[in-house]
Amino acid sequence: MKTSAVQPADIARSVFAVPPVAMSADGTINRAENAKMIRHIEAGGVSSLLYGGNANIYNFDLETYRAMLDMLEASAAPESWVIPAIGPDFGKMLDQARILRDRPYPTALTLPTTVATHPLGVEAGLRRTAEVFGKPLFVYAKSENYLTPAQFGALARDGVICAIKYAIERKGPRHDAFLDALVQEVDRKIIVSGMGERPALTHVHEFKLAGYTSGLVCILPAVSQAFLKAAQAGDTAKAASIAARFIPLENAREKYGFIRVLHTLVRLAGVADTGPILPLLADLTPAEITELTPMLDVLLEKTPA
Numbered sequence: 001m002k003t004s005a006v007q008p009a010d011i012a013r014s015v016f017a018v019p020p021v022a023m024s025a026d027g028t029i030n031r032a033e034n035a036k037m038i039r040h041i042e043a044g045g046v047s048s049l050l051y052g053g054n055a056n057i058y059n060f061d062l063e064t065y066r067a068m069l070d071m072l073e074a075s076a077a078p079e080s081w082v083i084p085a086i087g088p089d090f091g092k093m094l095d096q097a098r099i100l101r102d103r104p105y106p107t108a109l110t111l112p113t114t115v116a117t118h119p120l121g122v123e124a125g126l127r128r129t130a131e132v133f134g135k136p137l138f139v140y141a142k143s144e145n146y147l148t149p150a151q152f153g154a155l156a157r158d159g160v161i162c163a164i165k166y167a168i169e170r171k172g173p174r175h176d177a178f179l180d181a182l183v184q185e186v187d188r189k190i191i192v193s194g195m196g197e198r199p200a201l202t203h204v205h206e207f208k209l210a211g212y213t214s215g216l217v218c219i220l221p222a223v224s225q226a227f228l229k230a231a232q233a234g235d236t237a238k239a240a241s242i243a244a245r246f247i248p249l250e251n252a253r254e255k256y257g258f259i260r261v262l263h264t265l266v267r268l269a270g271v272a273d274t275g276p277i278l279p280l281l282a283d284l285t286p287a288e289i290t291e292l293t294p295m296l297d298v299l300l301e302k303t304p305a
């Protein structure tokens, strides 16, 4: 596992896979199936793994969190960059930062929340968390009222944050006043598009963000990596045609829940047995699986689009 301090080159080199965590029937971490998933992602040329929302860390107790960290440290290849999430609330962030400060991870992703927050409090909380952790944070921007662009700028200049996962949803990603302001405050080299394939080409090609995060990359890592490299190189026709392959499933993930759909799709695709998802989420119903399977077959090119 790569443990050196975060540099912009690390951020641009690979898609950020945002994997689910495979669980055993008794609700504990399944080490063998997670290792299998990690091998599959790495074999596709993806070397950045972000254990964030899709990992369902929101619903982990601290024992499960420690077990996940042990599994990641034992399973990732030496050159892979693995980033666990913390939060979303201040108390959980601090508890997890205290666990992480004795571990080799170079940063941690802050999970987003809009409950019981104020931008001034979020800034104070992130400063305190980074101090406890002893390293800068990777901040997940998912709503406009979490932090202002100016606050992001101040946190970056002060070394409190080393990267931003930008995931504020828009009807069309081209028109985004918040992102326009953010790139005036923060170097684009430390901002990644954080919402899967749908806005990623606009974010990488037009806003010149450094890269993107994706859940479906866990199924087709080499294809996602090819998409990133095409978008970064300005080959928009190639990037758009690759992205089109992912869109039907991304739309279905939005309809039925991004995290729970990915958790099951990774199993249905034969990547790893992800097992039952932890509450407060719930596994897909048989009817949902029946609806989604043909879309997965299109993604896997078992059937034409």
Ligand SMILES: N[C@@H](CC=O)C(=O)O
Binding pocket: 018, 052, 053, 054, 194, 195, 196, 197, 213, 214, 215, 216, 258, 262
């Ligand atoms: N939520 C997106 C990006 C991950 O952070 C996805 O799951 O594809």
